[in-house]
Amino acid sequence: MELRQLQYFLKVAQKEHVTRAAEELHVAQSAVSRQIRLLEQELGVDLFMQKGRNLQLTPVGQLFCKRVESILKDLDRSVSEIHEFLDPERGEIRIGFPHSIGTHLIPAIVAEFRQHYPHVKFRFKQGTYPSLIKDVLGGEVDLAFISPCPDSDDQLTGEVVMTEELFAILPPSHPLAGEKVIRLEQLKEEPFVLFSQGYSLRPIVWQACLKAGFTPQLAFEGGETDTIRGLVAAGMGVSLLPEMALFQTSTLQPAQVKVVEPAVTRTIGLIYRSDGKLPLVARSFRAFLLTYFRMRQNNTPVGS
Structure with missing residues (x-):
C-alpha cells in the first residue's frame, strides 16, 4: 500500500x-x-x-x-x-476562540507575540463552546481560548488564564442608565437580549439571574456581541456582557453599569489536547500566553 x-x-x-x-x-x-x-x-x-x-x-x-x-x-x-x-520560529499556530474575545484580545496577543517571533503564521477558527472543544480534540486547532474553562480530563487540558467581570448594558434612556452600580435583581422585570443556545455567555447570564431570584424574560437572541449591544442600544431589552465586549464599534451604544448582588464573572481558559502533542511553535505560544496573562493581571509589561 x-x-x-x-x-x-x-x-x-x-x-x-x-x-x-x-x-x-x-x-x-x-x-x-x-x-x-x-x-x-x-x-x-x-x-x-x-x-x-x-x-x-x-x-x-x-x-x-x-x-x-x-x-x-x-x-x-x-x-x-x-x-x-529545524526552524521553530517559522511554524504555524492554529488557534480557536469565541467571538466575544476575537475583536480586541486576539489581535493584541498576536501582535505582541509577533514582536518576538515575526515569521510565525497563524490560522484562526472562531466557534462556540462545544465546537471549540471538538476542534481541539479533533486536531483542527492546536490551542483554543474558551469560556468558561472546562475541567481537565484524559483528553483535554484546561488552564484558566483570566477572570473577567460582566457588566449590565441598558438602553441609554433606561432609568438605571446613569447609576454607577445596580443589583441584578433590579432588572427582573426587564426583557433580556441573550446569546443563542450553544454560546457560553448565555448560561452564565441565566444562572446569575436565577441566583438573583428571578428567571430572565427572553426577548431576543443573537450570536455576536455587536448584535447584542445594538439591540440593547435600540431599546429592545437589557443584557450582561464582559468588559472586553464593550468596546465601541458604532455610534449606537448602550449604557454600561457595574452589577453587584451577585457580581457576575466568567473565566477564560486555554485548552489543548492532553496527549502533549503540541507542535514546538504552539508550545512556545502557550508559554508566552501564560506569561502574558500573568503580567497583565499584575499590570506589568510583558517584555519586562
Missing part, C-alpha cells in the same frame, strides 16, 4: 468523481483509476460504488476513509513538526 494510493483514494472520496479528483491532483484520470483499483485489490473489498454519474463510498469504504483521513492528517502534522524543529 502506497501513500499515493491513500491520497488518491481520499481525494476521490471527497469529490465523489474520478475526473474531478484527477483534475485537482493534476494527474491523469487513468492514473487515479488504476491506483484505486490496485488499492481495492490489495484490501480485497470494493471501496466505491456507482451512484448515477458519481461515486459513493461503500460502508467499508466509509470506515476506511475515516482512518485514512486520520493517517494523512497525522502525517502532515509530522512533516510540520520536522520543519518546526
Whole structure:
C-alpha cells in the first residue's frame, strides 16, 4: 500500500468523481483509476460504488476513509513538526476562540507575540463552546481560548488564564442608565437580549439571574456581541456582557453599569489536547500566553 494510493483514494472520496479528483491532483484520470483499483485489490473489498454519474463510498469504504483521513492528517502534522524543529520560529499556530474575545484580545496577543517571533503564521477558527472543544480534540486547532474553562480530563487540558467581570448594558434612556452600580435583581422585570443556545455567555447570564431570584424574560437572541449591544442600544431589552465586549464599534451604544448582588464573572481558559502533542511553535505560544496573562493581571509589561 502506497501513500499515493491513500491520497488518491481520499481525494476521490471527497469529490465523489474520478475526473474531478484527477483534475485537482493534476494527474491523469487513468492514473487515479488504476491506483484505486490496485488499492481495492490489495484490501480485497470494493471501496466505491456507482451512484448515477458519481461515486459513493461503500460502508467499508466509509470506515476506511475515516482512518485514512486520520493517517494523512497525522502525517502532515509530522512533516510540520520536522520543519518546526529545524526552524521553530517559522511554524504555524492554529488557534480557536469565541467571538466575544476575537475583536480586541486576539489581535493584541498576536501582535505582541509577533514582536518576538515575526515569521510565525497563524490560522484562526472562531466557534462556540462545544465546537471549540471538538476542534481541539479533533486536531483542527492546536490551542483554543474558551469560556468558561472546562475541567481537565484524559483528553483535554484546561488552564484558566483570566477572570473577567460582566457588566449590565441598558438602553441609554433606561432609568438605571446613569447609576454607577445596580443589583441584578433590579432588572427582573426587564426583557433580556441573550446569546443563542450553544454560546457560553448565555448560561452564565441565566444562572446569575436565577441566583438573583428571578428567571430572565427572553426577548431576543443573537450570536455576536455587536448584535447584542445594538439591540440593547435600540431599546429592545437589557443584557450582561464582559468588559472586553464593550468596546465601541458604532455610534449606537448602550449604557454600561457595574452589577453587584451577585457580581457576575466568567473565566477564560486555554485548552489543548492532553496527549502533549503540541507542535514546538504552539508550545512556545502557550508559554508566552501564560506569561502574558500573568503580567497583565499584575499590570506589568510583558517584555519586562
